Amino acid sequence: MNMEKLRIAIQKSGRLSEKSVSILKEAGISVTNGARKLLSVSGSYPLEILYLRDDDIPQYVKDKVADIGIVGENVYSEKGSGINIIDRLGFSRCRLSLAIPKQESYSGPEYFEGRKIATSYPVILKQFLDEKGISAEIHEISGSVEVAPGIGLADGIFDIVSSGSTLISNGLKEVEVVMHSEAVIIGREHLPDSKQAILDDLLFRIRSVLAATNNKYILLNAPNEQLEKIIDLIPGMKSPTVMPLAESGWSSVHSVLSEDQFWQIIGELRALGAQGILVIPIEKMIV
Numbered sequence: 001m002n003m004e005k006l007r008i009a010i011q012k013s014g015r016l017s018e019k020s021v022s023i024l025k026e027a028g029i030s031v032t033n034g035a036r037k038l039l040s041v042s043g044s045y046p047l048e049i050l051y052l053r054d055d056d057i058p059q060y061v062k063d064k065v066a067d068i069g070i071v072g073e074n075v076y077s078e079k080g081s082g083i084n085i086i087d088r089l090g091f092s093r094c095r096l097s098l099a100i101p102k103q104e105s106y107s108g109p110e111y112f113e114g115r116k117i118a119t120s121y122p123v124i125l126k127q128f129l130d131e132k133g134i135s136a137e138i139h140e141i142s143g144s145v146e147v148a149p150g151i152g153l154a155d156g157i158f159d160i161v162s163s164g165s166t167l168i169s170n171g172l173k174e175v176e177v178v179m180h181s182e183a184v185i186i187g188r189e190h191l192p193d194s195k196q197a198i199l200d201d202l203l204f205r206i207r208s209v210l211a212a213t214n215n216k217y218i219l220l221n222a223p224n225e226q227l228e229k230i231i232d233l234i235p236g237m238k239s240p241t242v243m244p245l246a247e248s249g250w251s252s253v254h255s256v257l258s259e260d261q262f263w264q265i266i267g268e269l270r271a272l273g274a275q276g277i278l279v280i281p282i283e284k285m286i287v
Ligand code: PRT
Pocket: 011, 012, 013, 014, 015, 016, 052, 053, 054, 055, 071, 072, 073, 074, 075, 092, 093, 094, 146, 159, 160, 161, 162, 163, 164, 165, 166, 167, 181, 182, 183
């Protein structure tokens, strides 16, 4: 029997930890919570889970201590040279932006020429400045970047923004969005065949979990004369199931609808005379 295991590194505690653990659990892989451990072994799947600070994960993957990892794309872009994004996970979305004191007037990236910018992401920032032909002083700090202008440490900052409220409460305004980020699975090329097979199966499971979260099962009653238009709106995975209702002139339509289009399509369905619309969460969706 092949006892080879795949090793995944996930964040020990922070914004990515809970979702990383829950995506594995939903993929049918039992995982203990990383609070007190460095390494745990799944009882139900050939997977070892290494719990680390997110910033350390790319290096562990490069050093082959972990085969794959889950990090924010921002951390991958900063520290992941030589390794790849294997898949995007769609959670922990944020952006990396430049911000300056709100009273300053901003004309464009040339604002930063000769100025000092505080950041925890010097690699990504330098690449942006080089592309724009701007030379600025990059001051690397590891936390509380947003206070730097207020204490005279820098003229502007380059940091993660989500709602923007941290910037506002520090008297700053966002002036350039340099990159968008979401959680990603990272890994090396060329895993041994036995590990690659586990990874392929793991990715298949994770994609099924993500597809299920992003889609809803929908059932509705449609007047037959509008059936064609209604079917066009909800094409489903292959095509919708249509069954006659006991009452003549009406059909029951079952299909799958993606979360992003959901409210708009529901409105259009109602306008076409659809009734008794039921929307049901999908547990897994095999894509
Ligand atoms: O301890 P460890 O090093 O593992 O964790 P960490 O403190 O470095 O990272 P953590 O847990 O804060 O974030 C992990 C990842 O979550 C980041 O690398 C991003 O990919 C992602 N993410 C998503 C965020 C945010 N949203 C976010 N809002 N990371 C940080 N923030 C910070 C942001 O810097 C700001 O200071 O949250 C603050 C609030 O943001 P606003 O704009 O909503 O006010």
